Amino acid sequence: MRLYAMAVYLFLYIPIGIILLFSFSAGRSASQFEGFSLQWYGKALSNPFVMDALSTSFTVAVISAGIAGIFGTMAALALQSMRGRMRLFFDALIYIAVMVPGIVIGIATLIALVTVFGWLNPLLAAIWPEGQVPPQMSMGYGSLIAAHTLFSMALVIIIVRARIAGMDRSLTEASSDLYATPFGTFRQITLPMIFPGILAGVLLSFTFSFDDFIIAFFVAGSETTLPIYVFSSIRRGVTPEINAIGSMVLIVSLSLLIVAQLILQRGRTPRS
Amino acid sequence: MSRKSDFISREKFMQELRRLEKGSVTRRHFLGVTGLGAAAAVLGATMPGLMPRRAFAAGDIGDRVVLATWPNYHDPANFEAFTAATGAAVQVNVFGSNEEMLAKLQAGGSGWDVFVPTNYTITTYVDADLIVPIDTARVPNYDPAAFEARFAAPGTVDGKLYALSKNWGTTGFCVNSKHTGGVKVETWKQFWNMTMDGFSGRTMVHDYQLTTIGNALKYFGYSFNSIDPKELADAEKLLIDAKPHLFAINSDYQPSMRNEDAWMSMCWTGDGKQLHTDLPEIEFVIGREGGEIWSDFYAIPKGAPHLDAAYALIDFLMTPDINKKEALAHGYPVADSRVNAMLPPELLNDPILYPAADLLSSLEFGAAATLTDPNRAELMARFKSA
Amino acid sequence: MRPQARNWLLLAPAGAWFLFMLVLPLVVVLVFSFGERGPAGGYVPAFTLEQYLNLPARWTAFKNTLTLAPVGTMLALLIAYPLAYFLAVRANPKWRMMLLILVIVPFWTSILIRSYAWIFILGGRGIPSLLAMVGLENVRLINTPFAVLTGIIYGYLPLMVFPIYVSLERLDKRLLEASADLGSPPWRSFMQVTLPLSIPGVATGCMLVFILLMGEFLIPAMLGGGKVFFVGNALVDLFLQSRNWAYGSAVAVALVAIMLLTVSLYMRFVRRFSDARDDVSLM
Numbered sequence: 001m002r003l004y005a006m007a008v009y010l011f012l013y014i015p016i017g018i019i020l021l022f023s024f025s026a027g028r029s030a031s032q033f034e035g036f037s038l039q040w041y042g043k044a045l046s047n048p049f050v051m052d053a054l055s056t057s058f059t060v061a062v063i064s065a066g067i068a069g070i071f072g073t074m075a076a077l078a079l080q081s082m083r084g085r086m087r088l089f090f091d092a093l094i095y096i097a098v099m100v101p102g103i104v105i106g107i108a109t110l111i112a113l114v115t116v117f118g119w120l121n122p123l124l125a126a127i128w129p130e131g132q133v134p135p136q137m138s139m140g141y142g143s144l145i146a147a148h149t150l151f152s153m154a155l156v157i158i159i160v161r162a163r164i165a166g167m168d169r170s171l172t173e174a175s176s177d178l179y180a181t182p183f184g185t186f187r188q189i190t191l192p193m194i195f196p197g198i199l200a201g202v203l204l205s206f207t208f209s210f211d212d213f214i215i216a217f218f219v220a221g222s223e224t225t226l227p228i229y230v231f232s233s234i235r236r237g238v239t240p241e242i243n244a245i246g247s248m249v250l251i252v253s254l255s256l257l258i259v260a261q262l263i264l265q266r267g268r269t270p271r272s
Numbered sequence: 273m274s275r276k277s278d279f280i281s282r283e284k285f286m287q288e289l290r291r292l293e294k295g296s297v298t299r300r301h302f303l304g305v306t307g308l309g310a311a312a313a314v315l316g317a318t319m320p321g322l323m324p325r326r327a328f329a330a331g332d333i334g335d336r337v338v339l340a341t342w343p344n345y346h347d348p349a350n351f352e353a354f355t356a357a358t359g360a361a362v363q364v365n366v367f368g369s370n371e372e373m374l375a376k377l378q379a380g381g382s383g384w385d386v387f388v389p390t391n392y393t394i395t396t397y398v399d400a401d402l403i404v405p406i407d408t409a410r411v412p413n414y415d416p417a418a419f420e421a422r423f424a425a426p427g428t429v430d431g432k433l434y435a436l437s438k439n440w441g442t443t444g445f446c447v448n449s450k451h452t453g454g455v456k457v458e459t460w461k462q463f464w465n466m467t468m469d470g471f472s473g474r475t476m477v478h479d480y481q482l483t484t485i486g487n488a489l490k491y492f493g494y495s496f497n498s499i500d501p502k503e504l505a506d507a508e509k510l511l512i513d514a515k516p517h518l519f520a521i522n523s524d525y526q527p528s529m530r531n532e533d534a535w536m537s538m539c540w541t542g543d544g545k546q547l548h549t550d551l552p553e554i555e556f557v558i559g560r561e562g563g564e565i566w567s568d569f570y571a572i573p574k575g576a577p578h579l580d581a582a583y584a585l586i587d588f589l590m591t592p593d594i595n596k597k598e599a600l601a602h603g604y605p606v607a608d609s610r611v612n613a614m615l616p617p618e619l620l621n622d623p624i625l626y627p628a629a630d631l632l633s634s635l636e637f638g639a640a641a642t643l644t645d646p647n648r649a650e651l652m653a654r655f656k657s658a
Numbered sequence: 659m660r661p662q663a664r665n666w667l668l669l670a671p672a673g674a675w676f677l678f679m680l681v682l683p684l685v686v687v688l689v690f691s692f693g694e695r696g697p698a699g700g701y702v703p704a705f706t707l708e709q710y711l712n713l714p715a716r717w718t719a720f721k722n723t724l725t726l727a728p729v730g731t732m733l734a735l736l737i738a739y740p741l742a743y744f745l746a747v748r749a750n751p752k753w754r755m756m757l758l759i760l761v762i763v764p765f766w767t768s769i770l771i772r773s774y775a776w777i778f779i780l781g782g783r784g785i786p787s788l789l790a791m792v793g794l795e796n797v798r799l800i801n802t803p804f805a806v807l808t809g810i811i812y813g814y815l816p817l818m819v820f821p822i823y824v825s826l827e828r829l830d831k832r833l834l835e836a837s838a839d840l841g842s843p844p845w846r847s848f849m850q851v852t853l854p855l856s857i858p859g860v861a862t863g864c865m866l867v868f869i870l871l872m873g874e875f876l877i878p879a880m881l882g883g884g885k886v887f888f889v890g891n892a893l894v895d896l897f898l899q900s901r902n903w904a905y906g907s908a909v910a911v912a913l914v915a916i917m918l919l920t921v922s923l924y925m926r927f928v929r930r931f932s933d934a935r936d937d938v939s940l941m
Contacts, residue, residue, distance in 0.1 A: 369899060371898070371899045372899060374698075374699070375899065378699060378901060399698070479884055521884030531782050531783050532782055533782040643698075644698045646695055646902070649699075649899065650715070650900060653892070653896065653899070654715055656884060656895060657718050
């Protein structure tokens with residue numbers, strides 16, 4: 001049994017080992033080790049496009065996870081006390097949002113937005129005051145964040161709802177029996193109890209957005225996220241710079257993961 | 273002195289390859305005819321007027337410029353030099369096909385400042401209103417008189433200049449002679465037959481319609497540009513039959529050729545040159561039946577976000593001594609006689625770059641119709657999904 | 659404020675988001691799927707069933723997806739289950755958290771970079787060269803369905819391990835001990851106690867992996883060399899190479915339809931065979 005587990009871990013880590021190994025290569029090739037060097041880390045860190053892509057990915061991931069966290073939690077709270085057709089309709093939407101493959105979401109968003117912009121831009125130009133440059137709507141940060149938030153929001157709603165379902169109702173009831181305002185009840189009872197769910201949802205959303213390639217590939221317009229940069233570089237013939245980027249992302253996310261784990265453990269409320 | 277001995281050993285090497293020996297006379301003829309020969313080289317090197325004027329860094333052009341181009345097509349050091357001179361970093365986006373570039377531009381918001389279309393696509397870009405005419409006043413290093421007309425002409429549509437000639441070349445195939453058993457490979461017929469026989473699992477074809485379909489058409493002796501349904505049906509049958517024997521359908525074949533996963537691949541001139549230089553056993557072949565001759569251009573897409581930087585970059589790359597470094601790095605022939613005047617003669621005599629006239633005469637420029645023809649697009653898609 | 663009005667307010671932003679970013683795009687795709695390709699690509703409005711009638715031209719892509727997605731899911735399950743079992747039941751509790759984190763860590767480097775590492779491992783300089791040393795010449799791994807399956811399993815293993823681990827972790831070990839005390843052989847305890855308890859986790863894991871595999875593009879593109887073609891690859895091709903938006907939309911609609919159908923059938927099937935139905939669905 002233990003041997004089997006070791007074999008699986010080996011399977012999981014051989015590629016990681018290769019990525020790390022070649023990130024220290026002195027040569028230009030990512031498949032032939034030519035002596036130890038840290039130069040590719042320096043190159044990656046001083047490459048403005050890597051840093052740009054990294055900051056784009058980070059910004060998009062933070063904003064979309066934030067929006068998804070807030071709006072998703074709001075929706076989850078509303079849905080818990082809703083019944084009937086509206087509830088079924090929302091359930092279906094969430095179900096579809098999770099089920100439809102990312103590639104279809106990407107393509108659908110692209111052609112829908114291109115079509116809508118195709119109508120809106122001339123319209124804007126027509127109604128815009130004389131002598132001023134009318135805004136041109138195009139794919140970019142906005143479409144990227146909007147598309148990522150869609151999936152993330154569905155994720156947050158599902159996780160937070162599961163948390164609410166496992167919540168002890170008697171506490172909120174007691175709170176309102178004691179004449180606490182609804183908001184007071186929310187702030188003091190509900191929020192602390194569902195918070196680990198929200199956090200888990202937001203973290204997952206961040207990860208999803210940060211790592212997503214296929215949706216961004218279609219809707220990013222002129223923006224370059226880190227996965228798009230990596231994809232384009234792989235075509236150009238990989239230098240160990242890519243390995244260095246991968247290794248750094250790995251190390252940073254590993255530290256994030258450990259921090260998140262610590263927070264989650266501290267925030268974990270005892271379940272009744 | 274050393275150059276001379278290099279040249280001689282080169283000639284000796286050529287003699288070993290019969291094809292090249294035969295080509296050397298006609299090649300010189302070709303170079304003479306096209307004005308790329310030794311005479312031009314001597315003349316050009318002594319004329320100070322041909323030295324570059326550095327006008328590309330005039331004023332503040334912003335901190336970046338985005339270039340959409342092809343794999344292995346630039347000298348990275350030149351981009352570093354451009355950044356050092358102007359303060360604008362160059363983002364290089366690499367593409368695998370003209371179709372993909374067109375799709376990206378059609379969808380809008382590509383964010384590119386400069387891109388590198390191939391001759392046969394430019395009219396489509398103009399028709400679709402996707403590129404803007406070049407203001408030659410902003411490209412002082414561009415000298416129209418220096419360019420060979422047949423490679424530069426497709427940049428002009430309806431009397432307006434939309435694109436400046438970057439390089440030209442041919443599309444043949446590269447083959448690792450270690451595995452041919454001494455057989456001389458020189459036709460597309462052999463390319464496809466070997467793929468389905470001894471080279472099974474070792475051949476790569478491009479991941480776009482023009483050359484993959486075109487070179488399958490050549491198997492039957494049809495035009496490279498055919499859009500005739502019957503001829504396309506023949507090509508499709510060949511492609512489908514060959515598909516199980518392919519190593520990959522991918523336009524980035526250098527890595528696989530270098531590590532010998534693949535033994536043969538459709539190949540552009542410069543890649544053939546780069547591979548042959550590093551691994552002499554890899555030879556570049558232009559199919560006897562014909563194939564593609566092409567020229568690439570620099571163009572500016574409509575709505576380029578950094579227009580000043582776009583002009584600065586094009587002007588920089590048009591500078592003869594910069595373009596010379598580009599050519600030395602990527603190995604593609606240049607249509608600019610000012611650059612050719614500076615290139616070492618062994619490069620100008622290289623049979624990979626400047627094929628013999630009889631080989632060259634059978635090649636065809638890609639036709640605009642193939643880019644938009646729905647049948648060719650769908651045939652390629654069927655082949656890939658088969 | 660009335661609770662109902664409050665609920666509406668709370669739902670409004672999410673509702674608007676779903677409407678504009680999900681319903682609208684999907685409706686556009688549906689509309690486009692009845693249209694025609696423009697002369698230079700793109701879309702022209704029309705009403706024709708031509709795109710749907712042409713779907714058989716992508717039969718191989720659908721067939722590949724519909725075989726490799728379930729096969730990949732099953733293989734991932736077969737590899738993940740023993741590991742999850744080991745982590746939940748056998749592993750030293752002191753190391754358990756650490757070992758679990760180690761399962762996710764590879765997931766935190768871009769799948770692109772990890773797939774690139776696999777190109778090297780499966781390519782001529784990797785495993786085949788090792789095999790050649792022991793006399794197995796000319797083994798081809800890269801650009802085969804095997805390579806794609808390896809990449810798939812590698813990419814999605816954590817998604818399978820986690821839900822199974824969670825359901826096994828809840829297993830009361832005293833049950834197993836009791837079962838052993840009653841003279842039941844270990845395999846029987848496993849079949850009668852452990853396996854039924856882990857079904858919800860297995861169901862969730864399988865569904866997650868299956869859904870992602872159905873829309874897969876990257877792994878077949880990188881490890882299949884353009885030869886192992888999924889519907890996802892066909893879609894990217896239709897939008898980025900042949901620029902046939904109408905036909906691409908029809909393929910997308912077909913993919914979504916097939917997914918909704920298989921997943922609902924699957925959920926119905928799982929619910930019927932599972933007592934713990936609340937744990938099964940994603941919701």
